[in-house]
Amino acid sequence: MSQDLSVSVWRSETNAFQEFAVPAQKNQTILDVVSWIQANSDPTLSYRFACRVGMCGSCAMMVNGEPRWTCRTHVKKVLKSNNLEIGPLRNLPVVKDLATDMDPFFDKWVEAKGVFESTKTRHDDMEPIIPDAPERMAASAAIECINCAVCYAACDSVSGNAEYLGPAALNRAWSLVNDVRDGAYEERLEAASGAGGCHNCHSQGGCTAYCPNELNPSASIAGLKKETSRNWFGWGRS
Amino acid sequence: MIKPHRNHPLWFAFLLHRVSGVVLALFLPVHFYVLALALTDPAGLNGFLSLTENIWVKIAEFGLVFLLAAHMLGGLRLMALEWLPWSDRQKTFAVTAVAGAFAISCSFFLSAVQ
Ligand code: SF4
Ligand code: SF4
Ligand code: FES
Numbered sequence: 001m002s003q004d005l006s007v008s009v010w011r012s013e014t015n016a017f018q019e020f021a022v023p024a025q026k027n028q029t030i031l032d033v034v035s036w037i038q039a040n041s042d043p044t045l046s047y048r049f050a051c052r053v054g055m056c057g058s059c060a061m062m063v064n065g066e067p068r069w070t071c072r073t074h075v076k077k078v079l080k081s082n083n084l085e086i087g088p089l090r091n092l093p094v095v096k097d098l099a100t101d102m103d104p105f106f107d108k109w110v111e112a113k114g115v116f117e118s119t120k121t122r123h124d125d126m127e128p129i130i131p132d133a134p135e136r137m138a139a140s141a142a143i144e145c146i147n148c149a150v151c152y153a154a155c156d157s158v159s160g161n162a163e164y165l166g167p168a169a170l171n172r173a174w175s176l177v178n179d180v181r182d183g184a185y186e187e188r189l190e191a192a193s194g195a196g197g198c199h200n201c202h203s204q205g206g207c208t209a210y211c212p213n214e215l216n217p218s219a220s221i222a223g224l225k226k227e228t229s230r231n232w233f234g235w236g237r238s
Numbered sequence: 239m240i241k242p243h244r245n246h247p248l249w250f251a252f253l254l255h256r257v258s259g260v261v262l263a264l265f266l267p268v269h270f271y272v273l274a275l276a277l278t279d280p281a282g283l284n285g286f287l288s289l290t291e292n293i294w295v296k297i298a299e300f301g302l303v304f305l306l307a308a309h310m311l312g313g314l315r316l317m318a319l320e321w322l323p324w325s326d327r328q329k330t331f332a333v334t335a336v337a338g339a340f341a342i343s344c345s346f347f348l349s350a351v352q
Contacts, residue, residue, distance in 0.1 A: 065242030090243070154243050203319055205248035205328065219324045226321060 003082060005075065007033055009045065010087035012096050017085065018042075030063050030070035030078070034086060034098065047098035054212065057146035060153065061098050062087040067153035069146075069212040090153040091166075105149045105168070112169035113191040116176060117184035127181050139178040142171045142220045144213050151207035151217050163196035167207035167217035170198050174220035177227055177237070185237050189228055198224040251332040255312045258305035265302060293351075300347040307339035 005024050008017035020037050031049055038045040049059035054072040061070050063078050064085050075084070092100035120127065130136055151167040152158055158166045165173075173192040176182045192198055198221045207217040230236050275283035289295055315331045325331070 062243075067243060156244070202252055203248070203316060204252045206243060206246065209246045209248070210243070216324075216326075219326075222319050222324055229321075 005033065005079070005084060006082055007037065007084045007086065009034070009037060010094075010097060011045075012088075012094050017087075024075070028075045030061070030068065030073045030075060030084070030086065031059055033075060033084065034061075034070065045098070046096040055146060057148035060089050060148045060150045062090055062153065067150040067210050069148055069150060072212065089149055091155065091158045092149065092153070100149075102149060105152055105166070106147070108165045108169040108196075109147075109172055111191060111196070112165045112173040113184060113188040114169055114172040114176070116179070117182055117187075119181060119183035135178060135180050139175055139180075142175040142178075142215055142217075145171060145215060146213060148212065150210050150212055151215075154206035154210040156204060156206065157200050157202055161196070161200055164200045165192070165196050165198075167201075167221065170201075170224055171207075171215060171217040171220040174223050174227075177224065186231075189224070189231055189236070192224050193228040198228070201225075247329045247332060251312060251315075251335075254308055254336070255316070258309040258312075261302075261305050262309060296347065296350050299350065300343050303346045304339050304343035307342040308336060311335035311338050 003024055004021040007020045007022050009020060010016075011018045020041050022033050022036050022041075025032070031052065034045070034047050035049075038047065047059075047061070049071060050056040052059075052071045054069055057069070059070045060067060062068075062085075063070065063073060064080055064083075066078075067089060068078065070086075078084070086098065088094045088098050089100045092102065092105060095101050131140070145168060147168065149168065151171075155164075155167055157164050170192055173188055176188055177185060177192075182188075201218070201221045203218060203222065205218045208215075208219070211217065227236065272283065272286055275286065290299070312332065312335045315328070315335050318325075318331070319328065
């Protein structure tokens with residue numbers, strides 16, 4: 001590949017995409033492209049990243065209209081006739097250029113009661129965790145989330161309803177509902193099934209289709225829907 | 239145009255379910271009105287039913303039966319998704335629902351034209 005890539009990047013000052021020519025490399029991620037532009041063409045370009053290895057969840061952007069973790073998305077996977085269009089994540093307010101304000105996303109984790117409530121104190125013995133116990137496997141299934149908000153940007157229910165907690169926060173709530181060590185089962189189910197809760201989900205599965213860590217928030221939300229009904233009939237966990 | 243982030247099978251399943259739902263909601267009042275003609279205006283009903291001999295009306299009926307069947311089978315998939323243990327085969331189920339709806343509407347059409 002010797003030809004330059006033609007890259008349109010969202011600029012918040014002009015509210016429009018700006019064109020850049022970026023030298024193509026054999027191995028190149030979307031984050032490499034954005035960093036090249038910032039280093040060589042326009043130092044005022046703002047974007048966010050930290051780890052560059054798919055751990056921190058801070059680099060997600062819209063790439064050709066689809067939400068992606070940019071540090072681990074190879075250009076050749078998403079290039080369309082030598083063009084790339086890179087914009088800020090959908091469904092979140094833009095701080096500047098490619099950097100979004102993640103506050104609403106994280107506030108919803110708190111609203112969905114995404115915090116573990118211990119039933120023990122520091123004076124109790126450590127609870128043994130048996131990795132292949134069925135209840136532990138259910139809790140672990142949804143646990144590897146890096147908070148990248150890719151699913152949140154893919155979700156049309158979030159775009160349609162600003163109150164909706166969204167796939168990531170509900171996925172976290174489901175993880176804790178399955179965690180037998182957690183002491184806030186009732187409160188969490190209530191938080192996850194209120195006006196902005198799991199019943200807003202239309203099961204379109206955009207979250208699952210795009211989650212870079214191959215989690216399945218759609219299944220977690222279906223689990224929450226079922227669990228709230230079970231609990232209503234008195235068949236819940238406790 | 240379909241936005242890129244919607245270009246996946248389960249979104250199309252959602253679209254089909256929504257469109258068929260809206261079309262059926264518009265169709266049902268007309269359907270009940272025509273049925274009611276049996277009581278209020280039998281001659282009018284006969285006149286209307288003779289319309290159904292027209293091939294274009296039969297084709298439209300085929301479409302309607304397809305939407306009805308797709309809405310029913312797709313709805314069963316969603317109810318299973320929400321009430322039964324999770325299955326990772328949602329795309330297969332969605333495609334099966336569409337294929338089933340097509341089979342039902344084709345057999346309806348064949349028996350209507352024979
Ligand atoms: S399945 Fe639910 S949470 Fe996931 S993208 Fe669709 S509406 Fe959003
Ligand atoms: S569930 Fe997946 S897509 Fe959503 S925030 Fe977590 S890692 Fe990202
Ligand atoms: S920079 Fe950390 S996940 Fe991409």
